[in-house]
């Protein structure tokens with residue numbers, strides 16, 4: 310059953326981002342088509358080179374999107390790879406941007422550091438999609454969402470924060486939000502999302518399987534903050550791939 314729940318959650322987050330994927334790919338197709346046409350018509354070799362460069366640039370961005378989505382589309386195996394968490398977050402935000410805009414949610418994003426962690430990228434993406442969608446659903450009239458990536462106060466863990474200015478959660482609810490089937494939603498929203506009460510329990514399961522932690526703080530009428538921590542990848546740390554100050558003893 311656990312496996313099936315994970316699968317169901319994965320499929321529902323895919324459904325949620327389908328619109329965002331189409332939108333982003335469409336945005337990238339426009340310059341590809343235009344520069345191909347202009348390049349074909351032009352006799353100027355310098356212009357044609359520039360057109361090729363523009364086409365290549367857009368095609369590479371498209372490949373990045375489909376690459377990320379394919380990760381999510383595949384039933385998630387247990388493969389963990391050293392991952393730039395900021396890049397992962399940016400990919401999720403890119404695909405949810407349109408959905409957020411349509412719901413009048415303004416997004417603020419900061420990457421203080423770009424920590425690397427050994428994770429299953431599709432699963433962490435799924436966690437992020439869940440948090441972003443919950444945040445958006447908590448702001449039916451729109452609002453502000455803050456997403457931050459960096460190191461935690463100890464400098465030994467990667468930290469991801471998703472905060473919203475939504476309805477908030479009362480203390481009794483806050484104790485139960487990670488329980489399977491706990492939901493305050495009466496049913497799926499207009500995009501067919503949520504209302505199962507499984508989202509956060511799956512998030513916690515994924516994060517704990519990565520030896521990380523997930524925590525929520527909230528104030529009714531003010532908003533909710535989810536903070537998750539993941540162990541840094543030791544190998545990329547010592548090879549200097551992260552800007553992790555604690556990696557060099559002389560900096561402390």
Ligand code: ADP
Nearest residue numbers: 443444447492493494503504505506507508509
């Ligand atoms: P579902 O979204 O299907 O209800 P979740 O496990 O994702 O299931 O969330 C459980 C409950 O936690 C939600 O029904 C909601 O009451 C509460 N919740 C989760 N995220 C937020 C948030 N950002 N703001 C307010 N309430 C939230």
